[in-house]
Amino acid sequence: MDVLSDVIAVMRSGRPRSARVAWHAPWGQRFPAAPGSAGFQVILQGSCRLIPPSGDPVALSVGDVVFFPHGHGYGLADSPSTPLAEPVCDPLEDAELFTSDFVGQNGPVTVTLCGGYQLSPGHTHPLLRDLPETIHLPARLGHHPELRAAIDLLGNEIGNPRLGADTIVPALLDMLLLYILRTWFENPPTPDKATGWAPALADPAVSAALHAMHRDLARPWTVQTLAAQAGLSRATFAHRFATLAGQPPLTYLTWWRLTVAANLLCESDAPLGQVATRIGYTSEFAFANAFKRQYGIAPGKYRRQRTASARP
Known part of the structure; x- marks a missing residue:
């Protein structure tokens, strides 16, 4: 898998939720903080103001x-002058996969499409961790056609659910998340303001090495073989990777391998030896030692604790 697809597959947990809401002025709603989640708002009709925790309305x-x-x-x-009411729509808490709602009286209408994703708190990838608090992607004619198409499809499915919607909507929500992130990483702020992994993914050499790691996690990678993937000398590659990604290549590789292992322990019943092989460890003993260094607990005990906590 490519880096972004791989990261989202491991980070996201549970089913995403979504809602299409028609707001009739005057209206205002507070959306409380939801640690361990990510969310979005799309304006389908009308206009409104985003009221951030600090700073001017947008x-x-x-x-x-x-x-x-x-x-x-x-x-x-x-x-900006309308008071914010307590939540009437929270897609992360609502039992339904997707809902439609109507709020307010008879004033001018604004229609929004909101959604939420649960993320594994212990597996936060720096690619996501380094994103800004808020990403605003303004609508611009002719820009981001795939993102716009996903929004249209999702809005139509939620506004007029038909046969197959319970399968189509989660797929479209995942697609929308990937298109939002792809749009951000392909069009980051100007280089002097770029943050996080945007420069790393934009760099052809570092990006080539990252994609190689993620496509073949079990391969016995070395700095030299990764440098060959990047088309650079060993020293030049190691320096560039550490500068852009914030850590040496093998440090990142080890962290990602064990992050994938933690996900496999929770999501599958594969034996520990099989998990070790899938992420590139030649023995269960070596895997267990590395896992305990990162998580402070043996992999078998980690699996039992997570399985027990997931039971209703």
């Missing part, structure tokens, strides 16, 4: 997408 119009990768709280309102 005007949003039709087609705008706002993504909250760290689950920070915020507000939405028809006007």
Whole structure:
């Protein structure tokens, strides 16, 4: 898998939720912080204001997408002066996979599409951790056609659910998440303001090495073989990778291997030896030692504790 697909597959847990809401002015809603989650808002009709925890309100119009990768709280309102009410729509808490709602009276209408994703708190990848608190992707004619198409499909399915919607909506929510992140990483801020992994993924050499690791995690990678994938000398590659990714290549590789292992322990009943082989360890003993160094607990005990905590 490529880096972004791989990261989302391991980080996200449970089923995403979504809601299509028609707001009739005057209206304002507070969306509380939800640690361990990520959420989005899309303006399908009308306009509104994003009320961040600090700073000035942000005007949003039709087609705008706002993504909250760290689950920070915020507000939405028809006007900055409208008081924010307590939540009436929380896709992460609602039992339904997707809902439609109507809020307010008879004023001008704004229609939003919101959604939420649960993330594994112990497996936060630096690619997600280093994203800004809020990502605003303004609608621009002719830009991001795949993102716009996913929004249209998702809005139609939620507004008019038909046969197969219970399967289509989660797939579209996953697709939308990937398109939002792809759009951000392919169009990051100017280089002097770029943060996190955007420069690493934009660098052809570092990106080539990252994709190679993620495609073949079990391969006995060395700095030299990764440098060959990057088309650089060993020293040049090691320096560039550490500068852009924030850690040496083999340090990242070990962390990612054990992160994938933790996910496999929770999501499958594969024997420990099989898990070890899948992530590139030649023995169960070596895997167990490495896992305990990272998580402070043996892999077998980690699996038992997570399995027990997941039971209703």
